[in-house]
Amino acid sequence: xxxxxxxxxxxxxxxxxxxxxxxxxxxxxxxxxxxxxxxxxxxxxxxxxxxxxxxxxxxxxxxxxxxxxxxxxxxxxxxxxxxxxxxxxxxxxxxxxxxxxxxxxxxxxxxxxxxxxxxxxxxxxxxxxxxxxxxxxxxxxxxxxxxxxxxxxxxxxxxxxxxxxxxxxxxxxxxxxxxxxxxxxxxxxxxxxxxxxxxxxxxxxxxxxxxxxxxxxxxxxxxxxxxxxxxxxxxxxxxxxxxxxxxxxxxxxxxxxxxxxxxxxxxxxxxxxxxxxxxxxxxxxxxxxxxxxxxxxxxxxxxxxxxxxxxxxxxxxxxxxxxxxxxxxxxxxxxxxxxxxxxxxxxxxxxxxxxxxxxxxxxxxxxxxxxxxxxxxxxxxxxxxxxxxxxxxxxxxxxxxxx
Numbered sequence: 001x002x003x004x005x006x007x008x009x010x011x012x013x014x015x016x017x018x019x020x021x022x023x024x025x026x027x028x029x030x031x032x033x034x035x036x037x038x039x040x041x042x043x044x045x046x047x048x049x050x051x052x053x054x055x056x057x058x059x060x061x062x063x064x065x066x067x068x069x070x071x072x073x074x075x076x077x078x079x080x081x082x083x084x085x086x087x088x089x090x091x092x093x094x095x096x097x098x099x100x101x102x103x104x105x106x107x108x109x110x111x112x113x114x115x116x117x118x119x120x121x122x123x124x125x126x127x128x129x130x131x132x133x134x135x136x137x138x139x140x141x142x143x144x145x146x147x148x149x150x151x152x153x154x155x156x157x158x159x160x161x162x163x164x165x166x167x168x169x170x171x172x173x174x175x176x177x178x179x180x181x182x183x184x185x186x187x188x189x190x191x192x193x194x195x196x197x198x199x200x201x202x203x204x205x206x207x208x209x210x211x212x213x214x215x216x217x218x219x220x221x222x223x224x225x226x227x228x229x230x231x232x233x234x235x236x237x238x239x240x241x242x243x244x245x246x247x248x249x250x251x252x253x254x255x256x257x258x259x260x261x262x263x264x265x266x267x268x269x270x271x272x273x274x275x276x277x278x279x280x281x282x283x284x285x286x287x288x289x290x291x292x293x294x295x296x297x298x299x300x301x302x303x304x305x306x307x308x309x310x311x312x313x314x315x316x317x318x319x320x321x322x323x324x325x326x327x328x329x330x331x332x333x334x335x336x337x338x339x340x341x342x343x344x345x346x347x348x349x350x351x352x353x354x355x356x357x358x359x360x361x362x363x364x365x366x367x368x369x370x371x372x373x374x375x376x377x378x379x380x381x382x383x384x385x386x387x388x389x390x391x392x393x394x395x396x397x398x399x400x401x402x403x
Contacts, residue, residue: 104335120339
C-alpha cells in the first residue's frame with residue numbers, strides 16, 4: 001500500500017556539453033537507473049544527424065526533424081519556405097536562429113497538491129535544449145528560444161464567477177507552476193531558453209486582456225453557433241483580427257476530442273471550451289506578443305494541430321514532441337498532461353505523457369515519486385509519479401472540482 005517503502009535511484013547523462021544528474025525516489029516501485037538513462041538519451045538522440053549541405057540546409061533539417069521529434073504534419077513546401085527564409089535571415093546576419101513559443105501556466109484538471117511541474121516538463125525542456133545544441137553543432141551563433149508563460153490561470157481553469165477563495169487558489173497554483181518552470185529551464189537549458197510572463201511582453205493591463213478575451217469569446221461563439229457560412233458574424237470576427245474560417249473538419253476535430261475528455265458535458269459546454277481556447281489564440285494575435293519578441297522567429301508548439309485550420313495560422317510553425325514516438329504517441333502539451341512512468345498490464349515500465357482525464361477514466365492508480373535534476377551545482381525538484389495499469393492497489397487519481 002502507499003507509503004510502505006521508497007526506492008531511490010540516480011543517473012547522470014551528458015546534455016548539451018554539461019552533465020545532468022537525475023536523482024529520484026519512488027513509492028512502492030523502483031525505477032531502474034538504466035531505464036532513466038535510456039529515456040533521457042532517447043530524447044536527446046531522436047533527431048538524427050543532418051545530411052551534408054549548406055549551413056542553412058543543415059539547420060532546416062534539424063528544425064524540421066523527424067516523426068520522433070515532431071508531431072505530424074511535416075511542413076509543406078510553403079511551410080519549409082518560410083522556415084528557410086527565417087533561418088537564412090539569421091545566418092546572413094550571423095545571429096542566433098530565433099524561436100518562440102507559448103507555454104501554459106497551470107496544470108489543468110488537478111488539485112492543489114498535484115500542482116507544479118513533473119517529468120512532462122522535463123521531457124519537453126530536454127527537447128528544447130537539444131534543439132538548440134544540435135543547431136550549435138553546425139552553426140556557431142546557435143539559437144535562442146523565447147518562451148512566453150501564459151499567466152491566465154483563472155481563465156484557463158474556467159473559474160470566472162467562482163468564489164474568491166477558488167480564484168485565489170488557482171492564482172497561487174499558477175504562480176507556483178511558473179516559478180518551478182522557470183527554475184527548471186534555468187537549470188536544464190541555461191540562457192538558451194529565456195522565459196517571460198505574458199504580461200511582461202505586452203503593454204496591456206491584465207484586466208484589459210481579460211476583457212478583450214471575453215469579447216473574443218463572444219465573437220467566436222456567435223460565429224460558431226451561426227454556422228461557418230454566416231457572413232455577418234465571420235466579418236465581425238475577422239475585423240477583430242481573426243484569420244480564416246473555422247470549417248466543419250476543424251469543428252469536428254475539437255468537439256470529438258472534447259467528447260472523449262468530457263463525456264458528461266453537453267455539446268454547448270464543449271463549444272464553450274473550444275471558443276475560450278480560440279479566444280486566447282486571437283488575443284495573442286491582437287496583442288502581438290510573439291511578434292514583439294521577434295517577428296522573424298520560428299514558432300514552436302507542443303500539440304497536434306487541428307485539421308483544416310487556416311494555412312496562415314500554421315505556416316512557419318513546428319510541432320515538437322516531448323518524448324520520441326517510440327516511447328509515447330500522445331500529442332498534448334506538458335501543462336495539460338501528467339508526466340509519469342507507467343506500469344502496463346504486462347509489467348512493462350516506460351516513460352509517458354498521459355491525459356489526466358483518460359487515466360482517471362480507466363481506473364489507473366499511482367505511486368508518488370519525486371525527482372531532482374542537478375546541473376553545475378544547481379538542483380530543481382519536481383514530481384515523478386509511477387502510474388499503475390496492472391491492477392495493483394495504490395493512490396487514486398483525483399481531479400480538481402469546483403462548487
